[in-house]
Amino acid sequence: MQLDLNFVLAAASLLMFVGFLAFFGYLIFHQQSLEPKEKTGAELIEQHYAAGETIEQPTPYYVAPIPAAPDPLEISANLDRKILVGAGMLFAVFALVGGYFFTIFVVRADAHSERWRDKVASQQQLDKSIERGRNLYANFCFDCHGKTGLGSTDPTRKDLPGLPLNKPGFKYDNIQSDPTKLKAVQDLLTLTISRGRAKPPGSISMPAWSDHEGGSLNDEQIQQLVSFIMFGTDQDWADVVTVRQHTSGAEDGHLPLEPNPPKPEVLTGINLGRQLTLNNPQAACVSCHSFDPNTPSTLPTAPNLGHYGTQGPLNNENKAKQAAGDSDYLLHWIQNPPAVKPGVVMPAFGTAYGGSLSDDQIRAIIEYLQSLK
Numbered sequence: 001m002q003l004d005l006n007f008v009l010a011a012a013s014l015l016m017f018v019g020f021l022a023f024f025g026y027l028i029f030h031q032q033s034l035e036p037k038e039k040t041g042a043e044l045i046e047q048h049y050a051a052g053e054t055i056e057q058p059t060p061y062y063v064a065p066i067p068a069a070p071d072p073l074e075i076s077a078n079l080d081r082k083i084l085v086g087a088g089m090l091f092a093v094f095a096l097v098g099g100y101f102f103t104i105f106v107v108r109a110d111a112h113s114e115r116w117r118d119k120v121a122s123q124q125q126l127d128k129s130i131e132r133g134r135n136l137y138a139n140f141c142f143d144c145h146g147k148t149g150l151g152s153t154d155p156t157r158k159d160l161p162g163l164p165l166n167k168p169g170f171k172y173d174n175i176q177s178d179p180t181k182l183k184a185v186q187d188l189l190t191l192t193i194s195r196g197r198a199k200p201p202g203s204i205s206m207p208a209w210s211d212h213e214g215g216s217l218n219d220e221q222i223q224q225l226v227s228f229i230m231f232g233t234d235q236d237w238a239d240v241v242t243v244r245q246h247t248s249g250a251e252d253g254h255l256p257l258e259p260n261p262p263k264p265e266v267l268t269g270i271n272l273g274r275q276l277t278l279n280n281p282q283a284a285c286v287s288c289h290s291f292d293p294n295t296p297s298t299l300p301t302a303p304n305l306g307h308y309g310t311q312g313p314l315n316n317e318n319k320a321k322q323a324a325g326d327s328d329y330l331l332h333w334i335q336n337p338p339a340v341k342p343g344v345v346m347p348a349f350g351t352a353y354g355g356s357l358s359d360d361q362i363r364a365i366i367e368y369l370q371s372l373k
């Protein structure tokens, strides 16, 4: 059980207070017993025997006077010490009461309406969650997001496919004052980790981790990863490598200490062509054409190429070339359309004409276009 500071302070105050009362009680009692009763001169004479009684008279003898109290000087010296100790205890009580109110009004005020004990409890729970999230990270995310969560922004590992997770925009401290942002970050992290993010062929995707999505982590573990990303300190991130050092694996008995991301699949043929056509910012065929028969082209004058494999060539110039036996008519077209049909808005893509596509790349695109039946 965690000892609540409030409880400790209150108990200590109470003890001090009781001790304080007891001490003064004792002081009064002791002081009284030390000091001889003052004679007022008005004391009644006690008569122990009834009138006419025979009294046995002891043989009188001299009894030396025994001092009723120690030296008065010693009494007063002791008294000073007692007063000093008492005053000290009094101040201790004040200090404890002060400390108690300080925690109530200054420390606890920070907890808003939440009870402090709950806060301590949830802080402990959060710490556990961060720690578990860190361990999960070290096992499952390290290879793509890197040693300290910098992902592709890690200056020592520019080849990492993952995005940075250890970044200011994800940290609770930086966004807690903006509930909208806080919620957005929580959702982004939870959803991305759960469902992953598919990237086009030829690049590395963020895998889906949720066991509802075929992954290997349950909801709680995903929550722990989110906690780690949002609440983890620099030290927590630095500990990732240590966790791997202490996790048994193939290399020297522990897990490898350098991230080893999967290599992107090398695309060839139709797959490369599809990639170059659909996901290539440099030759943005999709900015004009649609390659899906059911979606119109962005530029109305650019034909929908969704059935090009069965319908091409389309314009008269290209038809004529094909009819004349030019089996490379499409290569020439994509290399430099205005040379085939002057005034056409489709720009030259061949590197020889100021474009960005090599002949091999254009041939891969053609292979893809021919596959669109």
Ligand code: HEC
Residues within 6 Å of the ligand: 136, 137, 140, 141, 142, 143, 144, 145, 161, 162, 163, 164, 165, 188, 189, 192, 193, 197, 199, 204, 205, 206, 207, 209, 225, 261, 262
């Ligand atoms: C196989 C490599 C790989 C692994 C393993 C991997 N990721 Fe990723 N992750 C990626 C890639 C690639 C992206 C970027 C996707 C994109 O470009 O949008 C990404 C993106 C993310 C994002 C979104 C970041 C943002 O700013 O949008 C989060 C969050 C994330 N990963 C968390 C994790 C966590 C947590 C793990 C471990 C359980 C993990 N990833 C494991 C490859 C990986």
Ligand code: HEC
Residues within 6 Å of the ligand: 277, 283, 284, 285, 286, 287, 288, 289, 299, 301, 302, 303, 305, 308, 312, 313, 314, 315, 316, 318, 333, 334, 341, 344, 345, 346, 347, 349, 365, 369
């Ligand atoms: C700026 C818009 C634009 C871009 C970008 C563009 N095209 Fe075109 N493309 C057109 C237009 C317009 C036509 C119709 C030309 C005509 O016949 O008048 C066309 C025609 C075509 C044809 C039909 C040729 C035929 O007649 O058989 C093919 C194939 C083609 N484009 C492929 C591509 C590919 C592949 C890319 C990307 C590498 C691309 N286009 C980029 C505008 C564009």
